[in-house]
Amino acid sequence: MKIPAYYGFWHHLGSWLLKVSSWLVLLFLILPILVIVPLSFNAEPFFSFTEGMLRLDPEAYSLRWYQEIFNDPKWILAIKNSFFIGILSTILATILGTCAAVGLARDEMPFRRFITALLLSPMIVPLIITAAGMFFFYSDLGLAGGYLGVILAHAALGTPFVIITVTATLTGFDYSLARAALNLGATPIRVFFDVIMPLIRPGVISGALFAFITSFDEVVVILFMAGPQQRTIPRQMFSGLREQINPSILAIATLLILVSIALLVTIELLRRRAERMRGIEIPN
Numbered sequence: 001m002k003i004p005a006y007y008g009f010w011h012h013l014g015s016w017l018l019k020v021s022s023w024l025v026l027l028f029l030i031l032p033i034l035v036i037v038p039l040s041f042n043a044e045p046f047f048s049f050t051e052g053m054l055r056l057d058p059e060a061y062s063l064r065w066y067q068e069i070f071n072d073p074k075w076i077l078a079i080k081n082s083f084f085i086g087i088l089s090t091i092l093a094t095i096l097g098t099c100a101a102v103g104l105a106r107d108e109m110p111f112r113r114f115i116t117a118l119l120l121s122p123m124i125v126p127l128i129i130t131a132a133g134m135f136f137f138y139s140d141l142g143l144a145g146g147y148l149g150v151i152l153a154h155a156a157l158g159t160p161f162v163i164i165t166v167t168a169t170l171t172g173f174d175y176s177l178a179r180a181a182l183n184l185g186a187t188p189i190r191v192f193f194d195v196i197m198p199l200i201r202p203g204v205i206s207g208a209l210f211a212f213i214t215s216f217d218e219v220v221v222i223l224f225m226a227g228p229q230q231r232t233i234p235r236q237m238f239s240g241l242r243e244q245i246n247p248s249i250l251a252i253a254t255l256l257i258l259v260s261i262a263l264l265v266t267i268e269l270l271r272r273r274a275e276r277m278r279g280i281e282i283p284n
Helices: 009-034 065-072 071-104 112-121 127-140 147-170 178-184 188-217 220-225 232-245 248-277
Strands: none
Touching: 009 071, 065 071, 065 248, 071 112, 071 147, 071 188, 071 232, 112 147, 127 147, 127 220, 147 188, 147 220, 178 188, 188 248, 232 248
């Protein structure tokens, strides 16, 4: 960003301090995560840098912990469960959240604020309380300890993120387009898929990605709801820290970081596309 010509000494100082403080905050947040990456290549079964690693000795680095992940049936099961549960819960959360957002975006919706607050409550209520409530509720229905119960629970946690992103996309939406399509004889379902959906698609996809990340990283509900066969990556990492500590946990954490980066890049690209569709110029 170009600094205006009228800036004086204090303006330049404030701008410089703002940039430095922003980089320091970013470093404070990301440094603990970045430390995990080199430790995952440790040739020794330690959670700390060895003397060889500090000397950058090639023999001190190894891919053995990544190989151990794909040779361990427990990790393989956890990876399959994480993607299976995450994808199905994301699909369900996206459908429910999109339908709810489209309805809540209408001004004539009765009790709109109350219903919105109720739907967003899973984000506000402490997760341990939500998990305990889900456990007792789904236990009465016979769903606890099975895939269906975990998928429904994760869908409930991901739906608020879809509602927020789709509602934000619907802000300023011109409903005269939908009314014009109805006047031309289109059915409400066709209006939704041919008129509304193309305009809110970036928000829907962004909400789906947030819902997937929520399911993929969640561990508290899994501790309450899942059985031995529904163990996910976070649950396996939690067990590994308690039972058998080795850098394979750091290796899977590094892979999760790469997945998260890919999802965040996708979300940013979708945000830029949505702004271009609205005619907003994005600064470089």
